[in-house]
Amino acid sequence: MANDLRLGVAGLGTVGASLVRLVSEKSDALARRCARGVRVTGVSARSRGRDRGIDLSGIAWFDDPVKLATSGEIDLFVELMGGDSGAAEESVRAALSSGKHVVTANKALLAKHGVELAKLAEENGVSLNFEAAVAGGIPIVKTMRESLAGNHVNRVYGILNGTCNYILTRMEREGLAFAECLADAQRLGYAEADPTFDIEGFDTAHKLALLTSLAFGCEIDAGAIYVEGISSITIADIEAADELGYRIKLLGVAQRTETGIEQRVHPTMVPKSSAIARIDGVLNAVAVDGDTVGEVVLVGPGAGGNATASAVVADIADIARGDRTPTLGKPAAELEPYKPAGMRKHEGGYYIRLSVYDRPGAFARIAQEMATQNISLESIVQRRRAVRSDAPGSSQPAEPQPVILITYETTEAAIREALEIIASQNVIADRPQMIRIEKLS
Structure with a gap:
């Protein structure tokens, strides 16, 4: 029908095949919800002959995704190829520049070029939607x-x-x-x-x-x-x-x-x-x-063919209804420059696991270095295991013992400085393990 929203789908892997199937199976429901038909009219993929379990009869095939992106056969280009450059970037730029709406599941592309692409979409009066790029089926x-x-x-x-x-x-x-x-x-x-x-x-x-x-x-x-x-x-x-x-x-x-x-x-x-x-x-x-x-x-x-395709369809439906929102929530020109935070206290403290040589003075040196960096310890847990004793006069250190430290609030810089010095003092056997503790509701 003349009013149908025509889709071009580039990439027919798990998500792409699921999308083509979903649009076909849900065509009546989509038409009711969008007040217009939605159909796939063009596709592009690496292999034409591969069996994907979907019916592609009556759908135009494009070996070049850029040609699909600029084709008069489509109104909306769906990019499901992946990658932060190459064919994915070229075809998305081509589609936007040609006045085609774009829906993508490509987080790598957007993480690298998202602001530029958002500006390009705005300049050409079209939408760039990416619900499927973050957390799959979660809206x-x-x-x-x-x-x-x-x-x-x-x-x-x-x-x-x-x-x-x-x-x-x-x-x-x-x-x-x-x-x-x-x-x-x-x-x-x-x-x-x-x-x-x-x-x-x-x-x-x-x-x-x-x-x-x-x-x-x-x-x-x-x-x-x-x-x-x-x-x-x-x-x-x-x-x-x-x-x-x-x-x-x-x-x-x-x-x-x-x-x-x-x-x-x-x-x-x-x-x-x-x-x-x-x-x-x-x-x-x-x-x-x-x-x-x-x-x-x-x-x-967060992933999977049907879950991701569902998110893609949600974006398509918005465009079919004429709902337009700035790609990143507000016009790209109004986005503030990213300002990284300075070093600050981590509210939940840290878990630290050390493999400490079981010999006199080892733990005292660890505690001293923590104090030097103004790191307060909330708890100390030592899990002793059966070990051999060193032979008299042997230079071989005793079997290391696992020790767990839980700190109070402190800075990342202080923790890393302390662990670097401790690791250089020959009192621990392995690389220290450090995990942040978050206070969450």
């Missing part, structure tokens, strides 16, 4: 951009990567080592063959960068995020957290401070009583602290 972008417009946001944080959450959940529930849980995640399709992007926190960082811009009305600066993954987490850390009343989660946290905006991604001990602690498996959760509404927590599937 967090629409919530922050529209539903919380009457709030001054102080903090946004959450579990933004299902792979990491699955691994940490399995480690806790079954007492399995990190490597074993990662292998299972890869076998089940939750982790890539090269899992670095997920387990080292970069995927979470890209999503957090977008949430930060939406929350605080600032430009995107993914490079300013402190990033730490979960590959160093051990069963000893999981067990210690449990005994202390915490669970370990990989969190992305952005918050407003007196000196600027703080962005960080790292393993975190969260109270078992908190809502975020109860999010297990591949689920994602995002919490937003608003001055009017208080804390809002949204939970749901």
Whole structure:
């Protein structure tokens, strides 16, 4: 029909195939909700002959996604190829420049070029929507951009990567080592063959960068995020957290401070009583602290073909109805430059695990260095294990013992300076483990 919204879909992987199927199956419902038809009229992918389990008859095929993006056969370009440059960037720029609306699930592209692309969309009078780029099926972008417009946001944080959450959940529930849980995640399709992007926190960082811009009305600066993954987490850390009343989660946290905006991604001990602690498996959760509404927590599937396609369709429906909102919540020219926060006290303190040589004076030197850095200790736990004694006159140090320190509020700089000096004094056997403790409701 002449009034139908015509879609061009670039990328027919799990999400792209799910989207084509969903648009076909829900065509009547979409027409009623959008007051116009929505249909796929063009597609592009690497392989034309691959069986994707979808009917592409009557849909134009484009070998070049840029040609699809500028084709007269479409009104809206859906980018599902991935990557922060190359074909994804070229085709999105081409679509916007040609006056086509764009919907994308590409957090890497937006984390790197989001402000530029938002300006390009505004210059050409079209929409650039990205609900599916952050937390999969959770409608967090629409919530922050529209539903919380009457709030001054102080903090946004959450579990933004299902792979990491699955691994940490399995480690806790079954007492399995990190490597074993990662292998299972890869076998089940939750982790890539090269899992670095997920387990080292970069995927979470890209999503957090977008949430930060939406929350605080600032430009995107993914490079300013402190990033730490979960590959160093051990069963000893999981067990210690449990005994202390915490669970370990990989969190992305952005918050407003007196000196600027703080962005960080790292393993975190969260109270078992908190809502975020109860999010297990591949689920994602995002919490937003608003001055009017208080804390809002949204939970749901963070990945997967159907969940992500559902978020893409939500963006498409907004465009079909003529609903237009600035890409990042306000006009790109009005976004404030990102101002990083200065070093400050971490309100929840720190968990520190050391492998300390069991010999006279070792712990005294550790305690002395903590005092030198003005770090107060809330508790000290030593788990002694059976060890051999050193032979008389032997220069070989005794078997190291695990020691856990819980600090009161202190600065990140002080903790890192103390641990660096302690590591240089030959009193500990391994690299110190440090995990932040967050005070969450």
